[in-house]
Amino acid sequence: MDNCIFCKIAAGTIPSKKVYEDEDLIVFHDINPAAPMHLLVVPREHISTLADCTDRHQALLGKMLLLAPKLAGEHGGGYIDGADGPAGGFKSLLNTGPDGGQEVYHLHLHVMGGPRPWRGQR
Ligand code: 5GP
Ligand code: ZN
Numbered sequence: 106m107d108n109c110i111f112c113k114i115a116a117g118t119i120p121s122k123k124v125y126e127d128e129d130l131i132v133f134h135d136i137n138p139a140a141p142m143h144l145l146v147v148p149r150e151h152i153s154t155l156a157d158c159t160d161r162h163q164a165l166l167g168k169m170l171l172l173a174p175k176l177a178g179e180h181g182g183g184y185i186d187g188a189d190g191p192a193g194g195f196k197s198l199l200n201t202g203p204d205g206g207q208e209v210y211h212l213h214l215h216v217m218g219g220p221r222p223w224r225g226q227r
Pocket of ligand 2: 210
C-alpha cells in the first residue's frame with residue numbers, strides 16, 4: 106500500500122530497529138515505547154485491521170501470537186510459569202479502529218514487557 110508506514114518499514118524504505126523477520130512477518134521496536142520492551146509484530150501483507158481478517162488469515166494470526174512469548178524471552182519480558190522469583194511476563198495488545206485506539210492502519214501486535222518502575226511492580 107502506498108502511504109502506509111508499516112508497508113514502507115516492511116519493504117525497508119523506512120528504517121526501523123528490526124529484531125526478527127521471515128517470509129510472513131517483520132518485528133521491530135516501537136518508535137515511542139510504552140514499556141522497557143515494546144515490539145511490534147507486523148505481517149508483510151497489508152491488512153488494515155483485525156476486523157479485516159478472514160479465515161485465510163487464521164494461520165498468520167496464530168503465528169503472530171505464538172511469536173510473542175519467544176520475542177519476550179529474547180528481549181526482556183520472558184515468563185516461565187512456576188519459576189522461582191520474579192517471573193516477569195509481558196502484554197500482547199492488538200488495537201482495532203478508532204475506539205480501540207488504533208493509530209496505524211496496518212495490522213500489528215504490540216508485545217510489551219520488562220520492569221515498570223513507574224507502576225511500582227518491581
Ligand atoms: P496503534 O495505536 O496503531 O495500535 O499503534 C501504533 C504504534 O506504532 C504506536 O505505538 C507508535 O509509537 C508506533 N509507530 C508509529 N509510527 C512508527 C514508525 O514510524 N516506526 C516505529 N518503529 N513505530 C511507529
Ligand atoms: Zn501497510
